[in-house]
Amino acid sequence: MISEKMKKMVLNNSEIRKMFEEGNRMSQIYGKDNVYDFSLGNPNVPAPPKVKEAIIEILNEENELTLHGYTNSNSGYMEVRNAVALSLNKRFQTSFSGENIIMTVGAAGGLNVALKVFLNPEDEVIVFSPYFGEYRSYVNNFDGVLVEISPNTENFQPKLDEFEKKITERTKVVIINTPNNPTGVVYSEETIMRIAEILNKKQKEYGSDIYLLSDEPYRELVYDGEKVPYITKYYENTIVAYSYSKSLSLPGERIGYLVVPDEVSECKTVRSAMNVANRILGFVNAPTLQQKVVEKCLEEQTDISYYNRNRETLYKSLTNYGFSCIRPKGAFYLFMKSPIEDEKEFCKEAKELHILLVPGSSFGCAGYVRIAYCVSYEMLLKALPQFKKLAKKYF
Amino acid sequence: MISEKMKKMVLNNSEIRKMFEEGNRMSQIYGKDNVYDFSLGNPNVPAPPKVKEAIIEILNEENELTLHGYTNSNSGYMEVRNAVALSLNKRFQTSFSGENIIMTVGAAGGLNVALKVFLNPEDEVIVFSPYFGEYRSYVNNFDGVLVEISPNTENFQPKLDEFEKKITERTKVVIINTPNNPTGVVYSEETIMRIAEILNKKQKEYGSDIYLLSDEPYRELVYDGEKVPYITKYYENTIVAYSYSKSLSLPGERIGYLVVPDEVSECKTVRSAMNVANRILGFVNAPTLQQKVVEKCLEEQTDISYYNRNRETLYKSLTNYGFSCIRPKGAFYLFMKSPIEDEKEFCKEAKELHILLVPGSSFGCAGYVRIAYCVSYEMLLKALPQFKKLAKKYF
Numbered sequence: 001m002i003s004e005k006m007k008k009m010v011l012n013n014s015e016i017r018k019m020f021e022e023g024n025r026m027s028q029i030y031g032k033d034n035v036y037d038f039s040l041g042n043p044n045v046p047a048p049p050k051v052k053e054a055i056i057e058i059l060n061e062e063n064e065l066t067l068h069g070y071t072n073s074n075s076g077y078m079e080v081r082n083a084v085a086l087s088l089n090k091r092f093q094t095s096f097s098g099e100n101i102i103m104t105v106g107a108a109g110g111l112n113v114a115l116k117v118f119l120n121p122e123d124e125v126i127v128f129s130p131y132f133g134e135y136r137s138y139v140n141n142f143d144g145v146l147v148e149i150s151p152n153t154e155n156f157q158p159k160l161d162e163f164e165k166k167i168t169e170r171t172k173v174v175i176i177n178t179p180n181n182p183t184g185v186v187y188s189e190e191t192i193m194r195i196a197e198i199l200n201k202k203q204k205e206y207g208s209d210i211y212l213l214s215d216e217p218y219r220e221l222v223y224d225g226e227k228v229p230y231i232t233k234y235y236e237n238t239i240v241a242y243s244y245s246k247s248l249s250l251p252g253e254r255i256g257y258l259v260v261p262d263e264v265s266e267c268k269t270v271r272s273a274m275n276v277a278n279r280i281l282g283f284v285n286a287p288t289l290q291q292k293v294v295e296k297c298l299e300e301q302t303d304i305s306y307y308n309r310n311r312e313t314l315y316k317s318l319t320n321y322g323f324s325c326i327r328p329k330g331a332f333y334l335f336m337k338s339p340i341e342d343e344k345e346f347c348k349e350a351k352e353l354h355i356l357l358v359p360g361s362s363f364g365c366a367g368y369v370r371i372a373y374c375v376s377y378e379m380l381l382k383a384l385p386q387f388k389k390l391a392k393k394y395f
Numbered sequence: 396m397i398s399e400k401m402k403k404m405v406l407n408n409s410e411i412r413k414m415f416e417e418g419n420r421m422s423q424i425y426g427k428d429n430v431y432d433f434s435l436g437n438p439n440v441p442a443p444p445k446v447k448e449a450i451i452e453i454l455n456e457e458n459e460l461t462l463h464g465y466t467n468s469n470s471g472y473m474e475v476r477n478a479v480a481l482s483l484n485k486r487f488q489t490s491f492s493g494e495n496i497i498m499t500v501g502a503a504g505g506l507n508v509a510l511k512v513f514l515n516p517e518d519e520v521i522v523f524s525p526y527f528g529e530y531r532s533y534v535n536n537f538d539g540v541l542v543e544i545s546p547n548t549e550n551f552q553p554k555l556d557e558f559e560k561k562i563t564e565r566t567k568v569v570i571i572n573t574p575n576n577p578t579g580v581v582y583s584e585e586t587i588m589r590i591a592e593i594l595n596k597k598q599k600e601y602g603s604d605i606y607l608l609s610d611e612p613y614r615e616l617v618y619d620g621e622k623v624p625y626i627t628k629y630y631e632n633t634i635v636a637y638s639y640s641k642s643l644s645l646p647g648e649r650i651g652y653l654v655v656p657d658e659v660s661e662c663k664t665v666r667s668a669m670n671v672a673n674r675i676l677g678f679v680n681a682p683t684l685q686q687k688v689v690e691k692c693l694e695e696q697t698d699i700s701y702y703n704r705n706r707e708t709l710y711k712s713l714t715n716y717g718f719s720c721i722r723p724k725g726a727f728y729l730f731m732k733s734p735i736e737d738e739k740e741f742c743k744e745a746k747e748l749h750i751l752l753v754p755g756s757s758f759g760c761a762g763y764v765r766i767a768y769c770v771s772y773e774m775l776l777k778a779l780p781q782f783k784k785l786a787k788k789y790f
Contacts, residue, residue, distance in 0.1 A: 001513075001604045001660055001661050001664070001665070002512050002513065002661075002664055002665060002668045003511070003512065003513060003514055003515045003518075003537075004515055005515075006511065006512050006668045006671070006672065007668075009668070009671050009672075009675060010664070010667050010668050010671055013667075013671055017469070017674070020467075021467070021468070024467055040465065042460075042464050042465045043460070043464070044460065046459040046460055047459055047463050051463075052454050052459075055450065055454060056451060056454070059447050059450060059451070064441040064442055064447075064644075065437075065438070065439065065441055065644070067647070068442050068446075068644060068645045068646070068647050068648055069437050069438070069644075069646055069647050070435065070437045070646045070647050071647060072415075072416070072419055073416070074412070105500060105649070105677065105678060105679075106677070106679060108677040108678075108679050109677040109678070110677075111677065112676060112677035113677075116398075116401065117397050117398065117401050118396075118397065118398060119398055120398045120399055120400075123398075134674075134675065137674075137675035138675065138677065140675075141675065141676065142398075209396045249459075249460070249463060249464075250463045251463070251464055251465045251679075252462070252463050252464050252465050252466060252680060252682070252683030252684075253463055253682050253683055253684060254500070254649075254678070254679060254680070254682050265396055266396050266397075269396070269397055269405070270396070270397060272405050272408075273397045273401045273402075273404070273405050276401070276404050276405055276408055277401065277404075279412070279529075279532075280404060280529065280532035280533065280535075280536065281507060281536065281676065281677070282500065282501070282503040282504040282505075282506065282507035282508075282533065282676070282678075283500060283503075283504070283649070283677075283678070284500075284501060284503050284646075284649060285647060285649070287647070287648050287649050287682045287685065288647030288648055289647075289648060289684070289685075290682065290684075
């Protein structure tokens with residue numbers, strides 16, 4: 001009795017969520033300490049202490065009606081939007097004002113708002129494999145067509161020749177995600193410049209607008225002093241979708257924003273439409289208390305050293321055991337080559353040893369698995385002998 | 396460059412929001428005290444003090460990772476869902492468990508989740524005029540067709556003969572909203588029983604499932620000891636969408652839930668689909684801190700006497716001045732007959748006197764205006780002489 005679209009969605013329910021739920025089930029049987037759940041990007045580093053302080057300050061300072069009420073605009077409190085803009089300007093030498101910022105229910109909310117605004121049915125959205133599998137559902141929400149660029153397994157930078165060939169007059173949006181989920185790769189400045197060049201050329205060729213939608217929940221999670229180019233500076237029709245889920249460890253609170261620079265074509269119409277979309281999709285506005293929290297925590301950072309220790313330990317150990325994987329430069333994922341072609345079978349073998357991984361085919365890249373290392377260091381250490389056992393089955 | 400659907404949406408942007416934004420503009424010119432803004436359902440009664448206490452308790456008691464993290468299920472914390480179920484059982488003699496409850500981003504989020512799950516393109520959704528105008532957008536989000544039942548201006552109970560005639564084999568959902576926005580009318584038990592009877596008959600006739608989607612943000616806001624029947628007890632295929640926006644004065648925080656009783660046909664599939672829809676529409680989960688707040692505030696109530704004083708004062712004064720309006724039994728709206736046929740023109744006249752009202756045509760009922768009296772009593776008193784001046788133009 002449910003809709004045809006939903007029937008398919010329920011059948012193809014997220015592998016990530018399935019694994020995560022399997023982890024909870026196994027924990028009840030074997031005990032939480034004996035299950036090594038690397039399935040979900042749920043941060044293990046707590047929110048900075050300032051978050052708690054900020055909430056208490058806000059409760060004591062703010063008028064309750066304004067604090068918990070509908071915001072004047074569906075795009076959020078203007079003072080929060082101004083503060084976000086100023087903080088971006090300081091960090092990236094941009095020149096945004098509050099008008100350029102739309103507060104959203106996380107990046108997932110922001111991406112849906114943006115796609116609602118841009119997509120006519122059958123419009124094409126290009127993604128570079130491997131990509132966050134949820135994009136498939138988001139594009140499907142608005143009857144768009146997902147066009148995948150095949151993975152470049154050498155270094156997981158996007159394949160730009162194939163990209164250029166696959167752009168058509170129906171291409172409306174290109175989604176990038178750097179630092180990348182699931183590979184941890186940061187797209188180089190050269191990559192970004194080439195993408196911009198190709199898009200500008202194609203926009204001219206087709207007389208169309210092609211929006212580059214940059215999904216950036218992992219922007220702050222980088223290692224080895226890696227730099228992540230700020231995309232709006234490279235390409236005019238850029239929309240940024242940001243989330244505080246990882247940078248402030250608030251994934252459950254659903255708080256993020258969209259950036260619509262003045263350079264975006266018909267930016268005012270786009271912003272009005274996003275304001276309306278935020279409302280009619282049922283978000284209405286980003287949760288108000290969390291908007292105020294963000295305003296007070298713009299200078300806060302998560303403890304990147306915690307994730308870095310996990311990254312170093314895991315990468316060194318896995319490669320020692322004989323696995324091949326790309327050394328991640330950002331985010332908290334490690335993308336490992338499955339020692340057998342059928343990585344789903346490999347995930348089953350790992351599960352026998354109580355290790356939960358997500359198959360790469362969920363990200364449009366079969367033959368690999370994603371290991372989310374945003375876990376406790378103790379659990380990671382305890383999992384290593386299990387990974388070693390797993391390796392011995394293959395090498 | 397925005398999508399065709401959004402172009403229309405931006406043009407027909409909510410009259411409520413337009414008026415509310417106009418109010419903010421006028422406040423800047425004439426001063427906040429000289430603008431009588433009755434446009435938006437933004438509660439003027441602050442959240443119960445327990446909300447603040449609960450937040451501080453939660454911050455002190457809970458593990459931060461669990462508190463701000465993704466919930467195990469996209470439907471929310473099981474302990475919160477259990478507590479909501481128990482509280483409903485106590486109040487309405489139902490027999491729900493946590494499995495029957497799905498925490499959502501307000502009722503707007505819940506309604507979108509439900510419609511996503513049920514609607515195929517061209518499926519029909521019946522609404523009784525006057526109805527909350529956002530339903531139009533929500534149904535449009537999933538390419539459904541909105542079918543309006545014309546208003547019964549005698550007492551604003553739904554016209555059931557017309558309802559019965561307009562049900563077709565494509566009817567998938569019927570939305571009711573009682574206590575009603577914009578009329579403040581509570582549908583009688585007899586009305587609910589007749590609706591159930593008609594739906595059962597039509598389900599049988601067409602061999603279809605027709606879901607009764609009960610939008611209940613105003614359930615707790617009733618006057619004169621009025622009883623609001625709990626709909627799941629009258630009709631099996633009922634889905635309830637609830638929000639704490641009005642009952643706890645938390646509209647900005649986006650917290651509510653859906654109820655899917657076991658009696659709903661294929662209830663397990665429906666619930667799984669809603670769990671997935673919550674995720675893929677970009678909500679992911681209802682804001683986690685507010686889920687915990689709700690758990691601690693299930694026994695809390697808003698100060699209904701405040702709204703009641705506004706209701707009594709406004710109703711008595713307006714009828715004294717010569718206006719006709721229906722005496723509201725619930726919610727915080729008063730639906731007043733426009734003294735001239737073109738109620739938009741009347742709203743303009745009111746605006747000249749700095750009174751902001753919403754035209755009834757936004758609710759599918761031209762010739763009337765909605766007055767949201769969830770305002771401060773002082774402002775309401777100050778507005779009365781202006782209403783009197785307005786009346787003198789017509790009577």
